[in-house]
Amino acid sequence: MKAAVFHGPFNITADNVDDPKIKAPHEVIVKVLAGAVCGSDLWTYRGESAAALESRIGHEFVGEIVEIGNEVENLSVGDWVITPFRYSDGECAACKAGWQSSCAHGGFWGWDSDGGQGEYVRVPYAQATLVKLDEPPAAAAVPDLLTLTDVMSTGMHAASSAKIVPGDTVVVVGDGAVGQCAVIGAKLLGAGRIIVFGGKHPDRQALAKQFGADEVYSARGEEATATVQELTGGFGADVVLECVGSATSFATALTLAHPGGRLAYVGLPHGVSVDIAKLFRTNVTVAGGLCPARRYIEPLLPKVLAGDIHPGEVFTTRLPLADISEAYRQMDKRETIKVLVTP
């Protein structure tokens, strides 16, 4: 079978790899029907993560079960399934409390099990990890469903962690796929006003508005701080959703909430440090972290199947797995918001 393999910085290609085999009775093999490249994959692509050379990559995929371990009870060959970006056993204290991303026996695709950018994936703890659909979805719904594996769940996690209440003024920092989905999440929780700070790409600005943003700005740093001050009568925003994870983005985000406000962060942090003394003076709550995507898939699923939300619009490019190096190139150059990878 073919799968994406990381050979070194800026060198990810679709190569022949061994077919996956069930190694434990709690596992299944999923045939990938659609996968994606994530902004967080770019840390590996650029050589800024600890990924081993020749390792598999990709953690967003949906597909069909083609083989099943003999301890797996509530799934069958032929089931159409959504996979959270981390597998989890569903039995440990963290899982039972809804923090599946901290599962004692969990792991990441590409690091602890097969990468998701490939034709087939071995899924550990399948019964707890996978969410199956009652029937195969319409082709048009697949991009929306694919976002539940990560970016839509993560955007929702940002909004939920910030405890958005109806009427809140919410600033979203970042116009990538997670920032876009955070706009949807904020809207679902009843935000009164949504202000997005991102880049200058007109397609990203238009999408944020389509998802429910009231205003979109390309300002950064002090200019962003001044803009939010101006827009909020010199007070600041009720809620800030940090959806980038860089040190500069986080530093800016911390200046945008008003005293007593809430900041949630869901972008994979790189080089971020927080000055607790500053938070002390402002009483700003900082929440968020690695999204327990498994917790969000089931509540978001009916909204996607009913067409109430269309997070799949973040996929502005579709490429076959054979062109995975081009998919990474386009993501890295910000020529596209997000790439959907077909087998």
Ligand SMILES: [Zn+2]
């Ligand atoms: Zn667990």
